[in-house]
Amino acid sequence: MRLEDLPLRDDLKGKRPYGAPEHDVPVQLDTNENPYPPSKALVDDLAEEIRLSAADLNRYPDMNATLLREGLAAYLGHGLSADNVWAANGSNEVLQQILQAFGGHGRTALGFQPSYSMHPIITTGTNTAWVDGRREDDFTLDPGKAVAAIEEHRPDIVFLTSPNNPTGTALDLATVRAVLDAAPGMVVVDEAYAEFAREGTPSALTLLPGHPRLIVTRTMSKAFAMAGTRLGYMAAHPAVVQALLLVRLPYHLSTITQAAARVALRHSGELLGNVAALRQERDDTVEWLRVKGLTVADSDANFVLFGRFADRRAVWEGLLARGVLIREVGPPEWLRVSIGTGEEMAAFRAALEGVL
Numbered sequence: 001m002r003l004e005d006l007p008l009r010d011d012l013k014g015k016r017p018y019g020a021p022e023h024d025v026p027v028q029l030d031t032n033e034n035p036y037p038p039s040k041a042l043v044d045d046l047a048e049e050i051r052l053s054a055a056d057l058n059r060y061p062d063m064n065a066t067l068l069r070e071g072l073a074a075y076l077g078h079g080l081s082a083d084n085v086w087a088a089n090g091s092n093e094v095l096q097q098i099l100q101a102f103g104g105h106g107r108t109a110l111g112f113q114p115s116y117s118m119h120p121i122i123t124t125g126t127n128t129a130w131v132d133g134r135r136e137d138d139f140t141l142d143p144g145k146a147v148a149a150i151e152e153h154r155p156d157i158v159f160l161t162s163p164n165n166p167t168g169t170a171l172d173l174a175t176v177r178a179v180l181d182a183a184p185g186m187v188v189v190d191e192a193y194a195e196f197a198r199e200g201t202p203s204a205l206t207l208l209p210g211h212p213r214l215i216v217t218r219t220m221s222k223a224f225a226m227a228g229t230r231l232g233y234m235a236a237h238p239a240v241v242q243a244l245l246l247v248r249l250p251y252h253l254s255t256i257t258q259a260a261a262r263v264a265l266r267h268s269g270e271l272l273g274n275v276a277a278l279r280q281e282r283d284d285t286v287e288w289l290r291v292k293g294l295t296v297a298d299s300d301a302n303f304v305l306f307g308r309f310a311d312r313r314a315v316w317e318g319l320l321a322r323g324v325l326i327r328e329v330g331p332p333e334w335l336r337v338s339i340g341t342g343e344e345m346a347a348f349r350a351a352l353e354g355v356l
């Protein structure tokens with residue numbers, strides 16, 4: 001029996017599953033994880049919270065994750081409450097629920113490339129049509145052109161990613177506002193890397209009052225150093241939360257996940273303490289690559305896109321042969337390196353010098 005022999009949906013035939021190539025090398029700088037593992041105090045607190053929750057594991061979890069949503073709202077600030085917040089297994093699941101509620105057959109989503117590859121994958125996976133908008137050659141988004149694309153395609157959902165993956169650049173709020181004013185449907189601002197943004201970069205959360213069709217998504221996978229927990233969330237008008245309740249699976253967020261995420265919030269000081277070090281390491285990496293004569297996109301995230309290489313595959317393979325795994329992603333000629341610890345970045349620099 002082969003995949004081709006199954007009665008698969010026509011639009012999924014020939015598709016490849018999402019996934020970064022996995023290689024067992026010492027320096028893993030390919031998936032934008034936070035390189036710092038939780039402290040012993042956090043691990044102990046986590047173990048204790050899960051021990052307590054375990055006593056109730058014969059019961060389904062709180063299907064509305066109320067305590068966790070209260071904690072997430074308090075973390076976000078901006079006057080938000082649990083009614084404004086929704087959580088799921090990674091922000092990818094939140095995005096899928098948004099597509100299930102606001103997309104679907106006969107509907108359209110628009111995003112601006114190069115950007116996060118999961119946006120079109122989740123869109124088409126929910127039978128929603130995907131339209132590719134373009135960013136400028138320097139990866140900025142021209143608000144006039146964004147509005148023109150919206151007026152041309154009248155999308156039900158617009159995706160903005162800020163800071164953008166894989167380019168690293170954040171959007172200014174004037175651009176987000178222009179998109180909100182023009183969009184006939186929902187506008188999703190994917191802020192997976194918000195905590196890494198350079199000083200003074202405003203969050204789209206500040207636009208929530210007065211914009212009931214705006215959704216801001218966040219995750220614990222990056223700055224929060226909890227990728228293994230699978231916890232993503234969004235903030236929006238309470239009516240948006242009500243819409244997502246219509247499509248979420250019952251009890252989608254396990255008791256254990258909710259407990260782990262609550263503990264992570266309690267330790268947000270420690271977890272975000274490493275963000276300052278990662279930002280510094282990022283800025284140093286950008287500078288070092290530029291001194292080496294490479295082209296580097298400005299970054300508000302925990303990764304750096306650099307190039308340009310006529311044969312980027314050769315550079316990627318050369319690094320891999322030296323024990324450093326980065327990501328071959330983004331426009332041809334560019335490569336993306338996630339920011340690791342000081343030691344890991346030193347290994348990356350040494351390996352890249354070897355390759356060049």
Ligand SMILES: *Cc1c(COP(=O)(O)O)cnc(C)c1O
Binds near residue numbers: 093165190227
């Ligand atoms: C990593 C990433 C996410 C996070 O996905 P999770 O499902 O929360 O792990 C979301 N959006 C973008 C742009 C990302 O790069």
